[in-house]
Amino acid sequence: MAMRTDLQAEPTALPGTLASEYAARWSELVAGWAARPGAVLGTLGPAGTSSDLAARFLAAEHGLSVELFDTFDDVLEQLLSRRLELALVPSAYAGLTRFHWHRDLRLRAFFPRATPEYGIAAGSGGGLPPGDGPVSVAAMWEVRRIYAEVAPAALHGRDVDWVDASSTQHAAEILADGGAQLAVTNAPGVRTYGLRWVATRPGAEILWTLFGRSEEPAEPLAADLNP
Template identity: 45%
Template sequence: MTTFGDTYARSLERFGAVLREHGTLRLSTLGPAGTSSEYAAGHLRERLLAAGYPGPEVALHPTFGAVLDSVTGGRSEVALVPSAYRDATAFHWHPALRLLFHFAHPTPAYGLAARQGQAPDRTRLRISTMSEVSVLYPELCPPALRDRAVDWVPARSTMDAAQVLSRGDADLALTNDHGRHAHDLHWLARRPGAQIVWLLFTSLPLNTPPAAPASTDEDER
């Protein structure tokens, strides 16, 4: 019987075979610099280098749609996508892509941020966020703001959410610690990062090793 460990080992073996055959891969993921996706790409690069493989060349894109176009259009060989991305199915079901590998890695700390020296004074709060992150708001909202109505200001990434706030187009932002630091914001509330499964898709042909034959009752006797 093929075990879970066997299956994961085969996935790692397949990834190693791709790296040995193609060398340095071009990897596309969500930008700009400082997103949780770039953070995960850096972790993957460090682990590959430590294992003796070449680290990928990382290209950052403004949206996951652009990431998808890059890998399906041949401008990159692999795409790195978090399992928490709401439209990850666009990668899973794309006829030109295959899931090459996956790994778990935590995001930076997330929180509700404001501009330095400013407190929200509107009756309705404008909050910049990615839609996937907006679910954190009830947990992070300070008691003094819980009676305020909210208008969501869409952002393409956690870093973009921080930038929207810093230029005055929102009152608060749901962002990560890199975004808070890059745009000189301060936390109203924060929470630890989450352990996320990161998905690595490729447009390269995969020569998957044959599956081990299932054991039979006769084999086990």
């Protein structure tokens, strides 16, 4: 059976179409910012998180106002209640699907930008936890894999007791307050809390997504019509 050769062009045509679509969305977004300076952008805090740094970059370029929240759930709630114009969420965030699939939200734009340096930090003394028993490590769930990637040989084979953190800065704070022996954090966290690097890796270039509310109200679900 002869194969259809016209299908061979589709894979190369699609990226160009998508690029045009999202270039148009970005232009629309920037034009809106220029027309209404001070639009409020919400993302994960506190100051020094990778999300905060990406938001501040956009704010400086386009005259935006930035608000920081303890969790992305808080960001989502504030966006839906119209206290924010846009939410900035990294593609690496485990709960990003909640934004993508929400019927009242729209992906307005996205852009690549590298994070700061990440790694494993110890307290101000800088030493590794002694012994060969379990070691407690404060970290966000999304960056725990960095620990295994960069851990020095002295930590290999030691069990890890994870201490949940809501951000890179929270992880650094937990360590500084004695709530863990090590932390997976970023360079601003190390500087802010006077920590010392045990091991590092360069920042990662990730996609940053910008979500806004849909222009049209969503159709009610059946459940909404039958309380």
